[in-house]
Amino acid sequence: MYRKQIRRRRAVLLGLVALAFILITVTFGGGSGGFGQAVGTVTGPIGNVISDAFKPARDLIGWFDETFAARGENERLRSRLANAEAEVVAGRVAVQENRQFRRLLGLQRSGRIPSGYQPVTARITTRSPTIWITTAGIDRGSSDGIEVDDPVVSDQGLVGKVSSVAPSEAVVTLLPDGSSAVSAKVVPGGAQGVVTAKIGTTGEFVLEFIDETRGLEDGESVVTAGWREDDLASIYPPNLPIGEVKAVPIDTREAVKSVDIRPYPDFATLEYLTVLTGGSRG
Amino acid sequence: MILTPSILVRSGLLLLLALVLQTYLFSPVELTGTVVWVLPASVVVFGLLGGSLTGGVAGFLVGLLSDALTNSPLGSTALALMAAGYLAGLYRERGSELGWLAAGIACGLGTLVANLVIGLLMAALGQSGPLSWGAPAELVVQALYGFLLGIPIFLLFRKVLAPGLVDDRDRRRRRRRNATARGNVPWEGIGDR
Numbered sequence A: 001m002y003r004k005q006i007r008r009r010r011a012v013l014l015g016l017v018a019l020a021f022i023l024i025t026v027t028f029g030g031g032s033g034g035f036g037q038a039v040g041t042v043t044g045p046i047g048n049v050i051s052d053a054f055k056p057a058r059d060l061i062g063w064f065d066e067t068f069a070a071r072g073e074n075e076r077l078r079s080r081l082a083n084a085e086a087e088v089v090a091g092r093v094a095v096q097e098n099r100q101f102r103r104l105l106g107l108q109r110s111g112r113i114p115s116g117y118q119p120v121t122a123r124i125t126t127r128s129p130t131i132w133i134t135t136a137g138i139d140r141g142s143s144d145g146i147e148v149d150d151p152v153v154s155d156q157g158l159v160g161k162v163s164s165v166a167p168s169e170a171v172v173t174l175l176p177d178g179s180s181a182v183s184a185k186v187v188p189g190g191a192q193g194v195v196t197a198k199i200g201t202t203g204e205f206v207l208e209f210i211d212e213t214r215g216l217e218d219g220e221s222v223v224t225a226g227w228r229e230d231d232l233a234s235i236y237p238p239n240l241p242i243g244e245v246k247a248v249p250i251d252t253r254e255a256v257k258s259v260d261i262r263p264y265p266d267f268a269t270l271e272y273l274t275v276l277t278g279g280s281r282g
Numbered sequence B: 001m002i003l004t005p006s007i008l009v010r011s012g013l014l015l016l017l018a019l020v021l022q023t024y025l026f027s028p029v030e031l032t033g034t035v036v037w038v039l040p041a042s043v044v045v046f047g048l049l050g051g052s053l054t055g056g057v058a059g060f061l062v063g064l065l066s067d068a069l070t071n072s073p074l075g076s077t078a079l080a081l082m083a084a085g086y087l088a089g090l091y092r093e094r095g096s097e098l099g100w101l102a103a104g105i106a107c108g109l110g111t112l113v114a115n116l117v118i119g120l121l122m123a124a125l126g127q128s129g130p131l132s133w134g135a136p137a138e139l140v141v142q143a144l145y146g147f148l149l150g151i152p153i154f155l156l157f158r159k160v161l162a163p164g165l166v167d168d169r170d171r172r173r174r175r176r177r178n179a180t181a182r183g184n185v186p187w188e189g190i191g192d193r
Helices: A002-027 A033-053 A055-086 A088-105 B005-026 B039-050 B052-070 B076-093 B100-124 B134-160 B166-181
Strands: A117-127 A135-138 A151-154 A157-165 A170-174 A182-187 A192-197 A205-208 A221-224 A241-247 A259-263 A272-278
Touching (some): A002 B052, A002 B076, A033 A055, A033 A157, A055 B005, A117 B005, A117 B052, A135 A272, A170 A272, A182 A241, A205 A241, B005 B052, B039 B052, B039 B076, B039 B134, B052 B076, B076 B100, B100 B134
Parallel strands (some): A157 A241
Antiparallel strands (some): A117 A135, A135 A170, A151 A272, A157 A170, A182 A221, A192 A205, A221 A241, A241 A259
């Protein structure tokens, strides 16, 4: 009797493991698929109400987080202030250059949306809790014109793309997700490559497969390349800011094939996003 | 755990509560640089209270819903949480003593195991990029949150599911027998406190 129980128990667990692998295989590459959309459709309206109800509690947690972060931030900011005072003159020149870059790149943070795109502002309601998968749920969906693969930006730059849509909500796969890859170029140098994230943090990207490394400098801007070739096109429009070159190894500057990127958006504190709907890709 | 209809309803509500808290309270915000992941602790507690089968099934169901809500590959979190719940149940079935401290540690380890299972799965599927130096630290911090949250979760779940817990029934019976042996026949119901 006892052995029979154990056999039955093992059969159930093995069945669940097999079912999990089948589901992963079936839905691989497409998020949670139709089941996820069905759940999203059902829970969407309720979820928004619950999310609003939890807002004070989330703010409290956020306050604790900011308090912890502020302690370390304080010392760092003091030393940065000292450096900044010495760099005021250089800063004025940089501001002038920055204006030129903005005109050149059409930066989203200057308030300009790429032509042909309609912005839809949405609030983040959910996030994936694991460090391996970085997605965020937003409170706007297909009824607002949002479609799968629409680019998503914050006021600081590109943050990801829409990976699934329900009528009243959508899921955004953020750039720190392991599956994200964006064709990008460095300005003003023009070197091109692919930006991917380093898993386990929202603050480290890497620009790989650079086709031209001569002249790369720390602090140079990295923006979307936005290519188009025949019927194929990048899902991201050109010149959306991604980040800046963080570290170019000095000794191997001319041989380097990848460089670290510091993203412009602070993914840890994102609260509102803008989905760029419509538009011609690339 | 004796799975009566009442216990099943209570279990479902507890897991739903954990899922709602995870999705709408903990997931949207970060604390010291990482998201608090409460689901592994919840299924580990189920494993500790109900055994490997209960833990495994609870982990699978909660994981599946979590995958659907966060648009993760369907089955990935389910597999990870099932592993955490199953291992917690095995620990329990070996007859180990179960106090709040042991439960907290099991929850912390369960969170770590669940994270590693998903990480391995994503790596096997070619879905992971270069690993950051910050990742191990983040895993440890999440495990620490699992430990800290596991203790109140264990106490809450044990209280709510008490009528279905075999150990709890034994304890109540022993208490009643001791009271009778001392000549203090308790009033009806007092022994159940």
